[in-house]
Amino acid sequence: MDDLFPPQGESASLRIRVGIGGWNYAPWRKNFYPAGLPQRRELEYASRQVSAIEINSTYYGTQKPATYAKWRDETPAGFVFSAKAPKRIMQARSLAGAQAQIEDFIGGIGEIGDKLGPLVWQFEKGRQVDLGELQDFLAALPRQHDGRSLRHALEIRDPARVDGELIALARRHAVATVFTDSQDYPSFADLGGDFVYARLMRSRAQLETGYPPAELAQWADRARRWARGQDVPELPHAAAVQATAAPRDVFVYFISSAKERNPAAAMALLRELSPP
Numbered sequence: 717m718d719d720l721f722p723p724q725g726e727s728a729s730l731r732i733r734v735g736i737g738g739w740n741y742a743p744w745r746k747n748f749y750p751a752g753l754p755q756r757r758e759l760e761y762a763s764r765q766v767s768a769i770e771i772n773s774t775y776y777g778t779q780k781p782a783t784y785a786k787w788r789d790e791t792p793a794g795f796v797f798s799a800k801a802p803k804r805i806m807q808a809r810s811l812a813g814a815q816a817q818i819e820d821f822i823g824g825i826g827e828i829g830d831k832l833g834p835l836v837w838q839f840e841k842g843r844q845v846d847l848g849e850l851q852d853f854l855a856a857l858p859r860q861h862d863g864r865s866l867r868h869a870l871e872i873r874d875p876a877r878v879d880g881e882l883i884a885l886a887r888r889h890a891v892a893t894v895f896t897d898s899q900d901y902p903s904f905a906d907l908g909g910d911f912v913y914a915r916l917m918r919s920r921a922q923l924e925t926g927y928p929p930a931e932l933a934q935w936a937d938r939a940r941r942w943a944r945g946q947d948v949p950e951l952p953h954a955a956a957v958q959a960t961a962a963p964r965d966v967f968v969y970f971i972s973s974a975k976e977r978n979p980a981a982a983m984a985l986l987r988e989l990s991p992p
Contacts, residue, residue, distance in 0.1 A: 731963060738769065739762040759791065767796065771798065774799045774802060778820070800836045834867040835867070839871065844876070869911075870891050874902075894915055897918055898918070911965040916935065919978055925983075926978060968982075
């Protein structure tokens with residue numbers, strides 16, 4: 717590997733992954749990717765600057781298994797992909813009828829192998845979710861594929877559905893609920909499964925690293941507490957704060973907002989998490 721591709725900094729805990737959404741974004745060719753880097757090498761480069769990437773394109777259409785395998789092979793050992801489930805599943809009138817599509821999605825993306833992290837099941841704002849239907853949906857989500865465990869994260873953007881009943885349901889099924897640090901969507905940091913999934917959505921264009929140093933230090937502290945199995949009571953919750961439990965894996969993604977700053981924000985947080 718040439719010197720354009722140094723390994724990303726090690727976090728203080730291997731349980732904490734920090735990344736961005738996607739890797740093909742034109743403004744990043746001016747402030748993230750090296751000048752002259754071919755677009756076909758952008759994933760190769762990005763995966764060596766951050767420790768995880770959330771694949772957003774799967775929301776709009778799945779890829780061929782060979783494409784997932786190519787992405788797997790272009791990234792270094794220990795790298796992790798998360799992925800959003802297709803909107804044709806999430807917007808289906810009846811979740812009960814989506815089982816074949818769920819299996820098709822997982823069968824394809826399973827080609828990522830041991831680099832596959834959580835799958836995100838996002839119900840958009842305006843999509844009202846019946847609790848009984850959601851119970852059946854979560855119960856039907858596959859927990860293994862080709863002998864590997866699968867993890868699932870649930871993102872609900874209907875404020876009326878975010879309550880203690882939702883949290884209790886997610887916990888019964890060992891599913892994480894997505895924490896979206898957002899002014900536009902419900903934002904709640906209740907702990908669910910054996911991992912935490914945070915999508916940070918407040919980067920600012922006027923800041924080179926998207927977030928000021930004090931905020932990055934605060935997020936590093938929160939990520940460490942999550943990794944130790946602790947809840948973070950100062951963040952909003954839909955149910956009671958949990959007692960400290962077993963250590964958890966943590967996935968933190970800088971998403972949306974001033975998107976052009978998100979790679980710098982992720983790399984700055986990785987540095988903050990690195991040992992001195």
